[in-house]
Amino acid sequence: MSAAQTEKARALVARFGSGPEGEFAPSGMRVGKIAEQYGTPFYLYSSEMITERIGRVREALGTEVSYSVKANPSLAIGQLVAAVPGAGAEVASSGELAVALAAGFAPVDIIFAGPGKTDDELGRLVDTGIFADNVESLNEIERLAGIARAKGRRVGVGLRINPTNQLMGSQMRMGGTVSQFGIDQAELATAVERVLAHPELILRGVHVYTATQVFEPEPLLDHCRNILDIALRTADLAGEPLQMVDFGGGFGVPYFDKLVEFDLERFGAGFRELLAAHRADPRLAGCRFIFELGRYLVADAGIYVTRVVDVKEARGKTFVVTDGGMNHHLTATGNMGQVFRKSFPLLNLSRMDGEQQESITVAGPLCTPLDSFGSDLTLTTPKVGDLIGVFYSGAYGYSASNLAFLSHPTPAEVLLHEGEARLLRAAGAVEAVLMGQIPLT
Numbered sequence: 471m472s473a474a475q476t477e478k479a480r481a482l483v484a485r486f487g488s489g490p491e492g493e494f495a496p497s498g499m500r501v502g503k504i505a506e507q508y509g510t511p512f513y514l515y516s517s518e519m520i521t522e523r524i525g526r527v528r529e530a531l532g533t534e535v536s537y538s539v540k541a542n543p544s545l546a547i548g549q550l551v552a553a554v555p556g557a558g559a560e561v562a563s564s565g566e567l568a569v570a571l572a573a574g575f576a577p578v579d580i581i582f583a584g585p586g587k588t589d590d591e592l593g594r595l596v597d598t599g600i601f602a603d604n605v606e607s608l609n610e611i612e613r614l615a616g617i618a619r620a621k622g623r624r625v626g627v628g629l630r631i632n633p634t635n636q637l638m639g640s641q642m643r644m645g646g647t648v649s650q651f652g653i654d655q656a657e658l659a660t661a662v663e664r665v666l667a668h669p670e671l672i673l674r675g676v677h678v679y680t681a682t683q684v685f686e687p688e689p690l691l692d693h694c695r696n697i698l699d700i701a702l703r704t705a706d707l708a709g710e711p712l713q714m715v716d717f718g719g720g721f722g723v724p725y726f727d728k729l730v731e732f733d734l735e736r737f738g739a740g741f742r743e744l745l746a747a748h749r750a751d752p753r754l755a756g757c758r759f760i761f762e763l764g765r766y767l768v769a770d771a772g773i774y775v776t777r778v779v780d781v782k783e784a785r786g787k788t789f790v791v792t793d794g795g796m797n798h799h800l801t802a803t804g805n806m807g808q809v810f811r812k813s814f815p816l817l818n819l820s821r822m823d824g825e826q827q828e829s830i831t832v833a834g835p836l837c838t839p840l841d842s843f844g845s846d847l848t849l850t851t852p853k854v855g856d857l858i859g860v861f862y863s864g865a866y867g868y869s870a871s872n873l874a875f876l877s878h879p880t881p882a883e884v885l886l887h888e889g890e891a892r893l894l895r896a897a898g899a900v901e902a903v904l905m906g907q908i909p910l911t
């Protein structure tokens with residue numbers, strides 16, 4: 471791990487309201503005490519950082535912001551977002567829809583995306599009366615219309631379009647190339663025609679989400695310009711103004727070495743200018759402009775905290791083995807879509823200053839070499855019992871992990887909120903592994 475990665479972790483320590491020395495103590499609460507109270511490993515989130523980030527995004531973009539619940543479906547985090555004016559939810563399953571509703575999002579502020587919605591899911595979103603089902607195929611338009619008709623209800627529809635032009639400068643693409651996501655731009659006219667043919671469907675507008683981990687503002691602005699062109703063409707085809715343009719998002723989080731913060735203010739300035747040039751267009755009169763963001767809103771507000779169980783030397787290398795690993799945090803072990811494994815910023819939270827040791831491997835407890843947070847790390851010399859913090863862990867952590875693998879207890883989730891460390895979800899019990907299992911006799 472480079473010095474730059476350590477610097478990123480230290481900058482986050484300060485944002486969590488902790489001093490740089492000794493034990494990590496966000497807002498004066500010692501991490502060791504939180505660990506004693508709720509057990510290790512656990513996820514630690516900061517409500518202040520989440521609320522602050524959403525406010526900054528809203529101000530920079532001047533649009534609505536839909537929280538992609540998949541990034542972190544914690545109910546309390548949903549509640550924090552729902553309390554921000556102009557914030558909505560983007561959900562991708564009935565479970566996420568349930569979280570969004572329980573968190574207090576109004577149905578009119580919920581949109582639903584995902585290429586494999588079942589009839590049951592379509593039925594639920596129709597019943598709930600959400601703002602838009604962002605349909606991903608011509609078939610889905612027909613299925614949705616049939617389900618709404620059978621229920622005697624109308625439902626809003628966004629067309630998720632896979633644009634012909636690729637968004638450049640991203641790290642992971644989900645469109646612009648041939649994929650299972652969205653309706654090909656070449657089929658836009660057919661899609662509009664199909665929606666308008668069904669009186670139960672209300673054409674809300676268009677949705678484009680093609681990539682994540684985008685860092686470069688200029689290509690992203692070009693992409694937004696292209697989305698607006700698609701939107702205007704859609705309005706022309708429909709012969710009516712659009713009610714929604716959803717620009718997707720995919721703003722990057724600088725997890726790895728050589729990645730730097732996405733320049734939100736620079737992108738925002740360009741975007742506001744772009745939007746200002748379109749606002750007066752009658753085809754967009756009364757239109758809701760939306761960015762849907764997951765990791766950018768919550769990743770930096772979370773730390774995965776795991777305790778050192780063993781430290782050993784082998785052939786000149788130091789191996790630090792912790793009580794949680796890929797089973798709780800698949801993303802940080804590089805097992806979720808990384809081609810070359812790179813490490814997140816890590817710190818020894820029990821002793822943040824002191825003698826630094828290089829060439830450390832931090833491995834989780836699983837019986838697979840895949841279970842490692844990094845193999846060339848520099849940390850304050852770890853001792854058994856120390857707490858290791860994996861930063862940028864607020865998104866795609868708990869819910870994106872293979873929690874049942876090797877049957878360890880699941881981690882707790884704790885929120886730093888109004889000067890307290892509030893338990894959001896208790897750690898699983900050892901016996902929980904048997905829950906729901908039906909014995910033969």
Ligand SMILES: Cc1ncc(COP(=O)(O)O)c(C=O)c1O
Binds near residue numbers: 538541679682718765
């Ligand atoms: C349709 C859609 N919207 C939003 C997101 C959130 O992406 P990110 O967390 O990179 O902001 C995703 C991620 O897969 C997605 O598929």
